[in-house]
Structures are given as C-alpha cells and as structure tokens.
Amino acid sequence: MKKIALSILLLxxxxxxxxxxxxMLADIYKFSLTQSSCYSWLDYxxxxxxxxxxxxVGAEKGxxxxxxxxxxxxVDKVYLQEVMVPKWVRGEKETAYxxxxxxxxxxPICALGGSIAxxxxxxxxxxxxxxxxxxxxxxxxxxxxxxxxxxxxxxxPENINTFRSYGRCVDQRxxxxxxxxxxxxxxxxxxxxxxxxxxxxxxxxxxxxxxxKDKYIPTAAISTNGAELLSKKLKQxxxxxxxxxMSCEMQQDVLSYNVVGEIAGSEHPEKIMVVGGHxxxxxxxxxxHDDGAGVVQSMEVLQIFKRLxxxxxxxxxxxxxxxxxxxxxGGKKYEELSKQNKENHIFSLESDCGGFSPRGFxxxxxxxxxxxxxxxxxxxxxxxxxxFVLGGTGxxxxxxxxxxxxxxxxxxxxxxxFDYHHAGNDRFDAVNKRxxxxxxxxxxxxxxxxxxxxxx
Amino acid sequence: MKKIALSILLLxxxxxxxxxxxxMLADIYKFSLTQSSCYSWLDYxxxxxxxxxxxxVGAEKGxxxxxxxxxxxxVDKVYLQEVMVPKWVRGEKETAYxxxxxxxxxxPICALGGSIAxxxxxxxxxxxxxxxxxxxxxxxxxxxxxxxxxxxxxxxPENINTFRSYGRCVDQRxxxxxxxxxxxxxxxxxxxxxxxxxxxxxxxxxxxxxxxKDKYIPTAAISTNGAELLSKKLKQxxxxxxxxxMSCEMQQDVLSYNVVGEIAGSEHPEKIMVVGGHxxxxxxxxxxHDDGAGVVQSMEVLQIFKRLxxxxxxxxxxxxxxxxxxxxxGGKKYEELSKQNKENHIFSLESDCGGFSPRGFxxxxxxxxxxxxxxxxxxxxxxxxxxFVLGGTGxxxxxxxxxxxxxxxxxxxxxxxFDYHHAGNDRFDAVNKRxxxxxxxxxxxxxxxxxxxxxx
Numbered sequence: 046m047k048k049i050a051l052s053i054l055l056l057x058x059x060x061x062x063x064x065x066x067x068x069m070l071a072d073i074y075k076f077s078l079t080q081s082s083c084y085s086w087l088d089y090x091x092x093x094x095x096x097x098x099x100x101x102v103g104a105e106k107g108x109x110x111x112x113x114x115x116x117x118x119x120v121d122k123v124y125l126q127e128v129m130v131p132k133w134v135r136g137e138k139e140t141a142y143x144x145x146x147x148x149x150x151x152x153p154i155c156a157l158g159g160s161i162a163x164x165x166x167x168x169x170x171x172x173x174x175x176x177x178x179x180x181x182x183x184x185x186x187x188x189x190x191x192x193x194x195x196x197x198x199x200x201x202p203e204n205i206n207t208f209r210s211y212g213r214c215v216d217q218r219x220x221x222x223x224x225x226x227x228x229x230x231x232x233x234x235x236x237x238x239x240x241x242x243x244x245x246x247x248x249x250x251x252x253x254x255x256x257x258k259d260k261y262i263p264t265a266a267i268s269t270n271g272a273e274l275l276s277k278k279l280k281q282x283x284x285x286x287x288x289x290x291m292s293c294e295m296q297q298d299v300l301s302y303n304v305v306g307e308i309a310g311s312e313h314p315e316k317i318m319v320v321g322g323h324x325x326x327x328x329x330x331x332x333x334h335d336d337g338a339g340v341v342q343s344m345e346v347l348q349i350f351k352r353l354x355x356x357x358x359x360x361x362x363x364x365x366x367x368x369x370x371x372x373x374x375g376g377k378k379y380e381e382l383s384k385q386n387k388e389n390h391i392f393s394l395e396s397d398c399g400g401f402s403p404r405g406f407x408x409x410x411x412x413x414x415x416x417x418x419x420x421x422x423x424x425x426x427x428x429x430x431x432x433f434v435l436g437g438t439g440x441x442x443x444x445x446x447x448x449x450x451x452x453x454x455x456x457x458x459x460x461x462x463f464d465y466h467h468a469g470n471d472r473f474d475a476v477n478k479r480x481x482x483x484x485x486x487x488x489x490x491x492x493x494x495x496x497x498x499x500x501x
Numbered sequence: 502m503k504k505i506a507l508s509i510l511l512l513x514x515x516x517x518x519x520x521x522x523x524x525m526l527a528d529i530y531k532f533s534l535t536q537s538s539c540y541s542w543l544d545y546x547x548x549x550x551x552x553x554x555x556x557x558v559g560a561e562k563g564x565x566x567x568x569x570x571x572x573x574x575x576v577d578k579v580y581l582q583e584v585m586v587p588k589w590v591r592g593e594k595e596t597a598y599x600x601x602x603x604x605x606x607x608x609p610i611c612a613l614g615g616s617i618a619x620x621x622x623x624x625x626x627x628x629x630x631x632x633x634x635x636x637x638x639x640x641x642x643x644x645x646x647x648x649x650x651x652x653x654x655x656x657x658p659e660n661i662n663t664f665r666s667y668g669r670c671v672d673q674r675x676x677x678x679x680x681x682x683x684x685x686x687x688x689x690x691x692x693x694x695x696x697x698x699x700x701x702x703x704x705x706x707x708x709x710x711x712x713x714k715d716k717y718i719p720t721a722a723i724s725t726n727g728a729e730l731l732s733k734k735l736k737q738x739x740x741x742x743x744x745x746x747m748s749c750e751m752q753q754d755v756l757s758y759n760v761v762g763e764i765a766g767s768e769h770p771e772k773i774m775v776v777g778g779h780x781x782x783x784x785x786x787x788x789x790h791d792d793g794a795g796v797v798q799s800m801e802v803l804q805i806f807k808r809l810x811x812x813x814x815x816x817x818x819x820x821x822x823x824x825x826x827x828x829x830x831g832g833k834k835y836e837e838l839s840k841q842n843k844e845n846h847i848f849s850l851e852s853d854c855g856g857f858s859p860r861g862f863x864x865x866x867x868x869x870x871x872x873x874x875x876x877x878x879x880x881x882x883x884x885x886x887x888x889f890v891l892g893g894t895g896x897x898x899x900x901x902x903x904x905x906x907x908x909x910x911x912x913x914x915x916x917x918x919f920d921y922h923h924a925g926n927d928r929f930d931a932v933n934k935r936x937x938x939x940x941x942x943x944x945x946x947x948x949x950x951x952x953x954x955x956x957x
Contacts, residue, residue, distance in 0.1 A: 075659045202935070203531045205884055240935065402858070402914050404885055428661055429860055429914075431887035458858050458885075458914065460935045479658070479696065479916045 066497070069355075070424055070490045076349055077486035083341040084478040086114060087400070090340065091331035091473035098328040099368040100132030100299045107324045108302045111340065111365050115306035118348050122309070125302040128378040130368040132299050133159055135328055136292030139265060144169065144286040145278050152271035154234070155246040155329060156263070156293040157218060158371055159253070163263045167290030168193070168232050174279050178216060178224045190229035193287050195279075196221045197236045197272050200463065207459040208398070211238055211466075215249070222264035223254040233264040234287065236272040238463060244268045245468040248327050250371060263291055303375045304365040306347055312358040318392040318492055319362050320346045323369035323441055330471040334462065338400030338481055340365050342455075345485035346492060357496045359391065366441040369397070370467075376441035383445070390447040392495045394455065394488055395439025399465070400481040401457035405432025406491060409452040413501040421494050430487050432456060451500045455488055522953070525811075526880055526946045532805055533942035539797040540934040542570060543856070546796065547787035547929035554784040555824040556588030556755045563780045564758045567796065567821050571762035576803050578765070581758040584834040586824040588755050589615055591784055592748030595721060597690075600625065600742040601734050608727035610690070611702040611785060612719070612749040613674060614827055615709070619719045623746030624649070624688050630735050634672060634680045646685035649743050651735075652677045653692045653728050656919065663915040664854070667694055667922075671705070678720035679710040689720040690743065692728040694919060700724045701924040704783050706827060719747055759831045760821040762803055768814040774848040774948055775818050776802045779825035779897055786927040790918065794856030794937055796821050798911075801941035802948060813952045815847065822897040825853070826923075832897035839901070846903040848951045850911065850944055851895025855921070856932045857913035859943040861888025865908040869957040877950050886943050888912060907956045911944055 077083075090097070090107060097104040108125065115123045141154040156162075173189060175181045176198040181189065196217035200210040215238055222233040237247035246266045253261050267275065278285055304324060310316060322339020326332020343363040350357060367375035383390065394406075405425075408415055415435060422433055438454035445452065457480070465471040533539075546553070546563060553560040564581065571579045597610040629645060631637045632654040637645065652673035656666040671694055678689040693703035702722045709717050723731065734741055760780060766772060778795020782788020799819040806813060823831035839846065850862075861881075864871055871891060878889055894910035901908065913936070921927040 074661070078658045202534045205530070205939075207935075402916055429888055432885055460858055460939070461933050464933070477917050477920070479663075483661075483916070 066424055066494065069493055072353055073349055073489045073493065074428055074486040076353060077345065077482045078479065080352070081345050081482050081485060082348060083345040083481055083485050086341040086344060087333060087337050087476060087481065088473060090337045091333045095331050096328045097324055097326045097332060099130040099325045099371045100301065101328065104301060104325050104367065108304055111304045111324065111344065115304065115344060115347065115363070118306070118351055120306045120308050120347050120351060123306045125304060126378060126382055128301055128303060128367055128374050129298045130301045130374045131372050132296045133371065134294060134296060136162070136294065139289065139291045141265070141267070141287070141289035143275055143278055144288055145282055150274065152274065153244050153246050153268040154265040154271070154289055155248045156265050156291045157235070157248055157251040159251055159295065160222070160264045160291065160293055161261045162292045162294055163290050167288050168263060169286050169288040170231050171284060172279065172287040174276055178220060181224060181228060186228050189225070192230055193232040193234055194221065194225035194230045195234045195275060197276055199236060200238060200240050202240055207240060207463050210240065211463060214238060218249050218266065219251055220254060222251055222262055223256055226256055226260050226262045230262060232262050232289065235264065235266050237266045237269050238466065239269055239468070241464050242269045242273065244270050245470055247466060247468040248329055249467045265289055265291060301367045303367050303379055305362060307360055307362040308347060308350060308357055310359040311356045314360050315389055316359040317362055317388055317390045318359050318495060319364055319390060319442060320394045320488060320492060321364035321366055321441055322396045323375065324365040325368050325370055327370055327467045329467065329469040331473060332471055333473045333476045334399040334465050334471050335467065336369065336397045338476060338484065339396035342396045342481065342485040342488055346489045349489045355493070359496050361492060361496070369441050373440060376444045380444035380446060390445050390450045391500050392451050393442040393445055394453045394492060395442045396455040396484065396488060397439050398455065398459065399457050399462045400476045400484060401461060402480045403430050403455060403484045403487040404458050405430055405434065405456045407434050407436040407438050407454045407456050409438050414451050417498065417501060425487065425490065428483065428487065449500060451495070453491060455484055457484055522880055522950065525949055528809055529805055529945045529949065530884055530942040532809060533801065533938045534935065536808070537801050537938050537941060538804060539801040539937055539941050542797040542800060543789060543793050543932060543937065544929060546793045547789045551787050552784045553780055553782045553788060555586040555781045555827045556757065557784065560757060560781050560823065564760055567760045567780065567800065571760065571800060571803065571819070574762070574804050574807055576762045576764050576807060579762045581760060582834060582838055584757055584759060584823055584830050585754045586757045586830045587828050588752045589827065590750060590752060592618070592750065595745065595747045597721070597743070597745035599731055599734055600744055601738055606730065608730065609700050609702050609724040610721040610727070610745055611704045612721050612747045613691070613704055613707040615707055615751065616678070616720045616747065616749055617717045618748045618750055619746050623744050624719060625742050625744040626687050627740060628735065628743040630732055634676060637680060637684060642684050645681070648686055649688040649690055650677065650681035650686045651690045651731060653732055655692060656694060656696050658696055663696060663919050666696065667919060670694060674705050674722065675707055676710060678707055678718055679712055682712055682716050682718045686718060688718050688745065691720065691722050693722045693725050694922065695725055695924070697920050698725045698729065700726050701926055703922060703924045704785055705923045721745055721747060757823045759823050759835055761818060763816055763818040764803060764806060764813055766815040767812045770816050771845055772815040773818055773844055773846045774815050774951060775820055775846060775898060776850045776944060776948060777820035777822055777897055778852045779831065780821040781824050781826055783826055783923045785923065785925045787929060788927055789929045789932045790855040790921050790927050791923065792825065792853045794932060794940070795852035798852050798937065798941040798944055802945045805945040811949070815952050817948060817952070825897050829896055832900045836900040836902060846901050846906045847956050848907050849898040849901055850909045850948060851898045852911040852940065852944060853895050854911065854915065855913050855918045856937040856940060857917060858936045859886050859911060859940045860914050861886055861890065861912045862947060863890050863892040863894050863910045863912050865894050870907045873954065873957060881943065881946065884939065884943065905956060907951070909947060911940055913940055
C-alpha cells in the first residue's frame, strides 16, 4: 500500500512537471510570436548597419548596437571580450570574362576570403576543368602548369540535408587554390556552393595551407550559371582563355570583440549555459541568415526569460561571437578566457544555420544525455520541431572543452540555406519573421529544459 | 517448431516489404530532387501563362498546356471534363484614399472576388471600424447606416498553424459585406488576410449570402499597412472619409475544363486514387503557390511513377481542378461525373497549401485507416515529413463521396503561405525548387503506400 502511494506520488509529480513544461513552452512560443524583438533587431543589423565582415566598420557597429540592446534588456551582466581578428578586404568589385576566340563573355565572380589579388591588369590564362581535387592530382602537371584550374563539381541535389551536400563539395573551395598551386596553376576558380542555378557568386573561406607565401595564387567563386556556361564553352574550345581581376588584400589584424550578456543562475551561478551565434558576416550582403539570425535569436532567448520572469537555476549566457567566417578567433578566444577563469559549461546551443523554420536540434553528447533529450521530444511536437539527431552542432562552440558539456545546434529547414549562403542575396527580405521567431522560441525551450533538469 | 518457422517466414516477409518500401521512397525522393519537371512546368504556368483566373484566357491556356504536358508523359489516358464556371473581372486597377480633413492619403486596396463595382466616380463615405461581425451586429444601425464598415481584426500570430489563424479571421472577408449591407452600410473594407505588415492587398472570395441583388455593396481588401494607418487616423478623427473606386463586374458563366490524366491500375483498374490541385488562380499574380504548386506536383506524381516504371495496382488519376477559388465548380463537376460513371474512389490527396517544405499530411478517415497511416510514418522520417494528423484535407476533393474513401491533404510548412496568399507577390520567385520537389515526392510516396496496401 505504501509502495502504491509512493508510486502515485511519483507519478503525480511527473505529470505535474510535464504540464509545467508544456505550459512554459507554450508561454515561450507565444511570447516569441507576439512580442519578440528579434526581427526588428535583425532589421537594424541588416538594414541600418549592413555587412559585418571581421575587422570592418560594420562589425564594430554591430558590437556597439548589440551590446546596447542587451543592456536595455536589463540582464545581469553585459560585457565585451577583446579579440584580435584577421582583416581581409575585397577592394574593387571583381570582374571576369571568358575569352572564346574573339568573343568576350562577362561572368559573375567574387574573390574567396583570404585570396590574394591578381595583378592590376588581372590574370588571363587557359583554363582546365576538373570535378575534384583528386582528379586534378591525377593529371600530368604539364597539363596544369600556367593554367587556371576550374573546379566544377556541383552540390548533390539528392541529399535531404543540404549541409551534407555542402560538406561533400566545399573542399574545392577551401583547398582548391592550394592544391592547384602545388600543380603549377596560376589561379583557381570554383563553382559556387549553391544548389540553385543563378547569377550570384558565393564567397567563403579558403586556405593556402602550408604553401609558402610566394606560391599563393588568386582564387574566386563563379556563379553556377557562369560555371555552366564556362563548362559548355570549354567543351567547344578547350583552349579558350579566362580572365579575372581582383584587388583584395589581407591587412593587419585588428582589435574586435565578442559581445556577452548573461542572466546569473539562481541556484548554480557557476554552471554556465551558452547560447550563441556569430556577429560577423561576409561582405557581399548584410548576412541576415548567416548569421544575423543566430545573433538576434540568442539575444531573444535572454529577453524571453527576462520578460517571462523566469529565473534560471544556472547562468544563461548569450555570446555573439566575432570572426566565425574568417578564422574563428572569437570562438577560440571565448574558450581561452573560459579556461583562464576556470568556468564550467554544462550546455551550449549554437544557431548558425539560418533563420528558417526550426525542424529540430543536433546534439553532441553521450548516450545518457541524448536519451534524456529524446524524452523531451514530445514537448516540441506541437511546434513541429521533430528532428533530434546526433551530429555537428556549430563551429564557435566547437572549441568548448568543459568535461561534461552537452552541445547542441539549432537545425532549421535547410532547403533554402545555400540559396543565400555567403552571397549577395543574404538580405533581410530573405528572412521570414515567424520562422525566425519560431527558431528563437525553440532555442529558449531547449535551454529551459536543460536548466530545469540539468545534464547527466 | 512449425510455429516458429511460420513466424520467421512472416517476419521475413514484413522486413522484406519494409525494405522494399524504404527503397521505393528513396527512389521517389531521389528522382524528384534530380530529374523532376515540376519546377519547369511551374515556370511555364507562372511566367509564360500568368494568372489563371476562372474564365480568363490564362485559365484556358493553362488547360491546353497541362493537357499537352500530361500527354507527353505517355500516361494511359488524358482528357478534359467540361464545366461551366463563373466569370468575374476586376476591370481597372482599384484606387482608394483616406480623406482626413484636407489630406488625401492613398492606400492599396483590391476588390474582393464577386464584389460589385462602385459607381464611376467611386464611393466616398464615413467609415466605422469594427473587430468582428459580432461587434458590428451589436451596434445601433443608425451608427452604421450610410457608412463604410472597416473590419480590422488581424490574424492571430500565436498559432503555429497559420491556417488556423486564417480560419479564425476569414469570416470578415467572406461575409463582411453581406452583414454590413444588412446594417445599412454602403461599402465594406477588410484588413488583408496575412500575418505580415506590408503593402499587398489580398483578395479572395466573398459572398453576398441571401441579400437581394439591389442590396449588394462594393467590398475590398486593404493592405495591412493601409489598415494600420486607417485605424490610426480614425482614432484621431472619427469623421474622416474613405474613398474607393472599383470597376469589377460579374459576367456570364463560361465553359472551362478540369484536366485529367491517369495511369490505369494493373490489378484493380476500377479502384481510383485521385491526386490533385487547382489550375485556376486569383488574378493579382501568377498563383505560383496557390495553386500552381499543387498542379505541377500532381502532374509530377504521374511522371515519377512512369519514369520509375512503377505499375500501380489501382488507377492513379491526376486531376487539375478548375474554379476552386471562385465557386469550386470543377470539384463539384468531377464528383457529379464520378457518380454518373459509378466510379469507386479509394483515396484522394490534394495539394493546395503552397509549394513549401512538406511537413506532413492531414487525413480524413476512420481510426483503422489512420492507424495504418501512422504505421508508415517512420518511412517518411528520413525526409523530415513528420506531422500526420486528422483534419481538413482540401476543398476540391471535399466533394468526393465514395463510401470508404480515405482523403488526405499535403501539409507544407505554413509560416510563409499567407505572405503570398491571393496577393500580388504570389509569384514564381517565391517558390523554392527543392521545397516544391520534396512536396511532389512526399505525395508520390503516400500514394505508393496506399496503392501497395490498400485501405481498410
């Protein structure tokens, strides 16, 4: 009889906390869809400030603005973390054309991040198309020497998760120039990382690896329509020439900042839960999806808890990382300072996959904690957040090393992400207010649950 | 021992059919994402033909084009079903302004479908704002007489499913003019049915109900920004005047068509599975989401089965319904002919909620069949199609009356749908190719499963 009474008590308490959780999630989603500021913050970041490339005036304005807005929320602490970041500037808009016997056809290109410039008069050379680095490396170097290498393997359309397609393609952009230079090429052109056929070139980080500086070659992305045209023309005339001109350059590192706002934990202020996105962007547009969305959603998480008068047990810290796109210095600096201060992170949640309808979360944790999360899944179903998987969670929080941390990443619908990624159309009008708000609510909900129930 | 052997045999056969189903769905999604035609069909419908308002030249061109394309697929039968449809024409672009003491402020409006015109010089009158029909009807008629009624209740942002918000708001548009006329009003203006604040007025069907014709009053939708402005100005000056001018008119019914294409069943040709969308659209844009998407997805279902060389057991019929937006004559005619021909429909699937990422399906069926469907849910999870619910399934197939039919509707992500619904921005560039293709694949997959396992 005692046993039964105890069981009933236990059951009652479980049911009670379940209905509390349901109510809290309902409150979070309702607040976010009706009273949140994330969309207007993004409007300001995107339309008043514009791009926030590492080391740019926009990045510094972004720091000042987000710090002010966090302060206005009345959270417990708002501060900056100094970090030196690389500064690379694009210079004049790039030009390029295909020189096909006597016809010049302009094609849209953009320098890849970190590329050196061409000479003042640009670079003109024969071009050789390959589908992969492997194919390039199988060629006789005499076929590559003095030419521009054109990497043209498209992203695979058949994957449901477009990040998978990106992951299986982006080596061409990241290491294409290095590998081409090692084969004696004078330049490298890469098909843009997008599943669409359009006229936007998509920039992104590239690395010369261990090449000595005097072996660097200029490298650019070409729009997918441009790539299709170039490939077609090469089939007709393999000796055609390609010309491109870029004046980008790497400058001195400059001082910049991570922006941090936090609500102190009421029971375990020493246990830290991080929610973050990155404040820097590429320079071709205003970076509304990448990663203005993650920035304003992380800020919104703090606002939601403040406005719902929720007192977290653990410290909740929103971190707006600097320089994710171009070296990840902000993420590394954050972890460095965290180690110095002997901080204990129990949970991190990163939003860096765009401001689209949230579909789920990706987790990096052990089996016990993943089981725990799976037990919360039903709470998210009314909000159509269904997809809880083990996988990558984000690049800025990847540096965190606390012993028992659970890491998570928001997984929005990925179908449209690479339409805009690092391109001139990643603008405010590509973000839907409700989708952005639903993402912020999903993030706050997951943090609430980890705050309530801790990690194993 | 025999029992065990039998169990093993049964288990083997279940596992075998499961892996067959998984393979078939994988083939369907892969085909759709790599080789489908739905996006290029939509491009043609939207950009070469344009709007397909019932009774318009565009609607007739849509009939001819889709019939040709279905014939080109080499399906077993393609034919038209004659149907008389109402024809309403908008005439000149509508104009409206707020006359606030001596200031005229233009605001964007559009006539609601079926409205009568104002006089040649437009209609100018005082305006009274209400939040609902109920509020209107509680007023003293002397306060309404001679005025324009302005319905300004917004769609509720807090619902996750935006169709719910629409359903709770659209009575203002559908019956607003009728109710206002009964109170002595001379016109009715309705806040546009969208969750955004922008400058697009959203049209849609309205009905004068049982009003005698000489009591009809002109009625229009105003953009949400316009509605906000009007409401604000009314608070400052309740005697301001509103002016609007429209030259729309109802004309004679005209002959139009449903377009039907079918693959005959190999085992049960008499059992019919319908997949459909509606070919007509509103006239303010090209109706790419509403319902160009559903049309080309339904056509794609046939193409997928043909190209994968799948021979359905039952007859699969794609029906492109005419006149969903303005009377639903095509859907009714289809059912009428079906009854005449003593046809037996076992399954219907309608796509009329936009070409966005598919999130699930809505079903109208008994508990047994719903249980069956829920057992297939796991097959859709790799494609992030999770949300299987009982609920409304679509207006064209709502007329079907076969005794044991299971009805379903595709449920795409609904967050952006009302950004475009019945408005001037429902254009091709608002549709993402992959999202459209994923919807078509989800539809083909569900039909495949019902074809394989029948209904209870």
